[in-house]
Amino acid sequence: MTSATSTLTGSDPADGERPERGGSRDVRLVYWLFAAFYTAMSVGVCLLGRATPPPRPDVTDLQVALWFDKHQLGIQVGFVFLLVIAGGAAVSNGIIGYFMKRMSSGKVLAYAYIAAMGVGAIPGFHLLLICWLTATFRPDRDERVLHLLYDLGMLSYNGSLGCFTAAYAVLAIAILYDRNRVFPKWFAYISIWQIVTEVVATQMWLFHSGALAWNGMITFYIAVVIFGLWVVCLLHLMRRAAGAETSRTPALYAREA
Secondary structure, eight states: OHHHHHHHHTOOGGGTOOOOBSOOHHHHHHHHHHHHHHHHHHIIIIIISOOSSOOOSSOOHHHHHHHHHHTHHHHHHHHHHHHHTTTHHHHHHHHHHHHHHTSTTOHHHHHHHHHHHHHHHIIIIIHHHHHHHHHHHSTTSOHHHHHHHHHHHHHHHHHOOHHHHHHHHHHHHHHHHOSSOSSOHHHHHHHHHHHHHHHHGGGGGTOSSSTTSTTOIIIIIHHHHHHHHHHHHHHHHHHHHHHTSBTTHHHHHHHHO
């Protein structure tokens, strides 16, 4: 009986060692990298790149050119920095996939989440950086070309919908069908609200101003609040899930896989 209990908990009382709480070192390290990446991304996008809060879509070619001229240095510093650390997105997706693989709902949904977020990072993150850095690289370009890069960057950043919708959907399904209680059920419903905001955001492709434009209250600010809540809850839940593991739990899961 003692042997069976030791196998399930990942500990062996015979060896005289006390299991380390808080998960393995790599899980703790990646958890803090996740938090650091989202903090750095917020600084680069909001304070330096000025993409959040988003600038107005209802502007003229000249206004766009003047806007890029005003924020040229911030965009170049912030977005080059984000390009350097962009791999943090993959690390962040990986740790979520790690915990999803611990769920009884199976590994396929974890792989689907990682793949969807990985594909979505290109139009939803990288394209904004490249478009605006290209615009500031040669600020003497024709104003209509600058306006094109301005629109393409913002519409891609705020309007990349399908991949993220799929990612939130598989995460919600995995949590709802999970019997191991890795994440609580209520977090699945927050993820579903993420899907709702992605669907509502489709209207930004039709409106140049108002609540449904890319800087609108409905299509953007409500989505930002829900996304912020989602990230804060996720950080707390991942830390709690990591703390529930012993240092030997990953090895136990590897043997069972």
